[in-house]
Amino acid sequence: MAGGEHGAGANGLQDQDLTGALEEGRGGVNQPAGCENSGEQALSSTSNQPMLSVQFVQKILAEIFGTYFLIFAGCAAVAVNKRTAGTVTFPGICITWGLAVMVMVYSVGHISGAHFNPAVTFAFATCGRFPWRQVPAYAAAQVLGSTAASITLRLLFGGEPEHFFGTVPSGSDVQSLVLEFIITFYLMFVVSGVATDNRAIGELAGLAVGATVLLNVLFAGPISGASMNPARTIGPAMVLGRYTGIWVYIIGPVSGAVSGAWAYNLIRFTNKPLREITRTGSFLRSARMS
Template sequence: MADSLTVMVDSPPKPEFPPEKAHRQRKSNQDQIATHEPEHSPSTIQKAIAEFVGTYILIFAGCGAALINETLPLTIVGIAMVAGLALTVAIYSVGHVSGGHFNPAVTIALATVRKIQLKLVPIYVLCQFMSATLAIFTLKVLYHDKVDIGVTVTQFTSSTSHLEALVWEFIITSILVLTICGVATDHRGSKDLAGAAIGISVLINVIIAGPITGASMNPARSLGPAIVSGVYKNIWVYLIGPTLGAIFATVLYKFLRVSKPAKPEDRT
């Protein structure tokens, strides 16, 4: 009996695969999964359409609120709520398809830190500008002459200098994009609440800066109304300010980001 026990201890059952073969098997399975993943990811045209639709929702609702405010006062709080909720709706509707940028400044900034493929940048930006222009044109057609479409054009108050307006747009866009980086691009963030958090950041920014600069935070939001109305005064402020603010926020968050730990099987 003692001899038989000794045999059992000294001769454990052999594994089904040797360690080297098991590792190769796991690697093969991972490669097969990686091979099939692209088949289930959105195509470039699907992403472009999602950006177009999401931007349209955002601009149509946000600028529509500004038009309604001319006849039925919503106050800055009401306009801010519409803008924030519109972005939240757009993110939860099609954000999972394209990443939910709906803003050229966001797209350019994320490309700066390589969070989006460079080939998608011109496609996204073009779709965003075209969508914003179409949204304003739609509002103009629907409202006829009841309200001047010019009220949707972002302008800063006469008491505000160009530099001050630039700084305002830089800061509020930085807040918006820092929120996006924290909740949507970081593996530690709460993805389920990303849309709500980003929408709230827009609401806060519009309440604070809306009466001063119009709180654009989005070059498409400013260029669309400018094209339809033909008013391009100070447009450069709303193209440069948000873009620089967005880039600053993404670069800043790059230093705050923690690398995602490797899975145990990746270290074998």
């Protein structure tokens, strides 16, 4: 889920490959350490690839499998906890979500970037760090993976209302909307830092993103369900036929992810001289390109 193709490097990728994998899903493309334009170069290479290439199909399959296992593990913890009168416990659910994100980032981050989240994909596209033409395919793959996981869980545990494993506001819709915005902003800010900045420690990307999800679920779970991911909410909602406040889990995460990505761009380190930055005539543009 975590949510630009957040890559990690379980297969011996170098630091610069790891930090770029979440952003571009570029795997083993070697970039010079400290190269500020590595993300733009990888994006250009990705954009020039045909949509129906074997590599792109592999990315889509990785997103489907990754989202499936993420949603299955996290929602299964919720379903089992309700079915067994709390044996998993709320902290156990939080840990399950965090670990599921972490292991899937390390598993397929070097292939697809391990977005698992339409809000993350959309946010990277708005920053110019992901091809716009690939956004619909990624989003469809993520929703498909979430829906398939939800169907599996319904077959295993039934669709009784008391065993609902989706997300619905426990208070007002506005309260949950604000909370979803903040926690998705927080998540995307962390993702942008550890996964798109080649000065970060790439091997820790999965750990940092998973820990952020765990923390967010700990304090936001009892109020909004801590979705942070439209696919996480849409899948169970479609399978179980419960759409209460679903707009909250689309608007909140998408706007939060876009804001978080751009907020990190504003503070992204650059060693360019001031005259080169101001020459573009746009502070936002220079922040994006640096």
